[in-house]
Amino acid sequence: MSIERRDVLKLGALAAAVTLAGAGRAQTPGAAPGETRNATRKLSILILGGTGLTGPHQVAYALSRGHEVTIFNRGRKQREWPGAVEQLLGDRDLNDYKSLAAEVAKGRRWDICIDNPSSVPHWIRDAAAVLKGHVGGYVMVSSLSAYAESATPGDDETAALAPFDGDPLKETMASLRADMAKFAGLKAATEAETLKHFGDAATIVRPGLIVGPGDETDRFTYWPMRLAKGGDVLCPGDGRDPVRYIDSRDLGEWMVRLAEAGTTGAFNAFGPDEALDMAGLLYGIRASTTAGARLHWVPTEFLMAQEVSPWGDMPVWVPGQGETAGFHRRSNAKAVAAQLTFRSLADTVAATRAWFAAQPEERRNAPLRAGITPEREAAVLAAWTQARPTEEH
Template sequence: MPTRRRLMEYAALAAPGLALGSAAMAQPARKPLRILILGGTGFMGPHQVRYALARGHKLTLFNRGRRPQDWPAEVEELTGDRNAGDLKALEGREWDVCIDNPTTLPFWVRDAGQALKGKVKQYIFVSTISVYASNDRPGDETAPLAPYPGQDPLAETAETFRANGALYGALKAASEREAKRQFGEAAVTIVRPGLIVGPGDETDRFTYWPVRLAKGGEVAAPGDGKDPVQFVDARDLAEWIVRLAETGTTGTFNGTGPKQPIPMAEMLDVVGKALKSDARLTWIPADFLAAQNVRMWSDMPVWIPEAGETAGFHHRDVSRAQAAGLTYRPLATTAADTLAWFRTLPAERQAKLRAGLTPEREAALLAAWKAKA
């Protein structure tokens, strides 16, 4: 459990950016909705729930009940297991909107469609920017999607997916198609997030940078700093999805940000200044990183080179989402809030980041680069 000092530090850093989400400042919606959220207790879900409650909506969550939460107002919680096809708790019920947060497997969408047929007016499916067949050039929502390489995507299970995680994008694309088949294209909203960041992210795929820059010293940075990056704060994404439900907006949207792609160097500069870091960045070329088996995205989080097969990955057009109301809080706020949240975690969790370079490996990389130079 976080100490009192950690909680006070978190509150102090969080206040300017509402680290607990914008729920505290949310205005009541014009028309309260009955919203069913499939999931709701993972990374983005709690932000959605709190914002929706603050807007005056009536919430029902459906999940396996393994992550109990304390909510600021009444939330109905239904228990079931989509892996086992157990959606009995949804029978005989109706909602205005269903938000499907956690689904990767198409049969989950099929089962939800069968259980909710005629019982919801809008189905919002949270997909991924990884659905596209190619990332070698910039593109909008009309770009070709990754084809499913097997015979029947509905036959994929959690076990087969775990054995072949490379199917992630193709299965999300198949899930999008199944959503339109089950609910009708006119009732479906598809949101394709990019990298989701901010307080509550257990992957550390962005968190690594605030944590590392806050420590100071010499920091290994990827490439030449010019590669663009895209990402979205979980709170901005969650709140926008609730507003899409309020307006009944359907269609397909690339749900990432910021408003314009920014270079990696600018991202690290903004993060460092937000944390008053004295860190010194040493930029190491992509080819040298590859020779040292330093991987983009995982060892160097957020970063993907703007070259070859990945030249367009961080260049997805987000103009449709912005026109539909997606807004962004400042990156400095996201960075400060993320670090404050991370510092509330147990010491053993803080000691082992789940993405990025370990201190030993970073030191070895810097030494190798200096030896070459």
């Protein structure tokens, strides 16, 4: 069973974003990941969104470095901030920018705008109609899934982006949610719309899988929680497939530093800056528990025959061959040169577990939102044991 192009797009759609290793690389000269200190110049920062996965880390980090922060969103998620944060309300689905337009009418200007949630081009067009000329720079969060293909290892930011069949400006978030196969083409079109309106003042950030504390999708959380339960664990492939991801804290903090430096251009934003594979990831996570989990590596071909899906049933994992050979092998050299840094795996795992443990009991006791179910895991392991009775554990 091969992985079809549509499946690759779905993987990317879910990834619309855990870094590890790299402990010891400086965040800013002489700083460590997560360290806070005043920036060399104070910025006024407008964050579109701000209360999702990455936004809260941007807000907290920007405040810690002495910046003024304004967030613009629907106001559905209220948070307590470690400092003064101005909130403006509006609904981009409805092209409701009245609160921002009122500020602009007063002569308001921001040094930088960070656009976290835009996945359809009309969101950029409509925001630009209000903000163009009133922000010094525009940082747009795209995705590694914006690329046309994922088969070529080592591709960098100059690789071709995905095409879109039709008029992308007519697409809405509702139409995207109804057909996530559109995700890659729409992200690429959203990048193009950003460049159309903001040109050389635009920064395009293409994250990989975004994970860590606050990730409600459980795309990474599955593994720390599953290995903490112990027992026989279904693991994908032979352990040698590469892994790339980004801790939401590293991503959010780095975007603030990009704004401080006035850095523009396109960047692949993921880690680590050293090679990592599924075995390194899962054995590393297992080392943080005492549950005695037994890892069973099952070949990709067998998993495909059993209809065990990459990314969904086996989170983080994408086969490192064929059409997805380059999915976790793109170059992040440009972002690393621009001071993207990475927390350790131990840090990401501990923070993810602590965040999950603090969730309401109903959430903690509910099935995880990603990963294979216990029943299917047991069935696949039983089938594999029957097929390979001499498997070494």
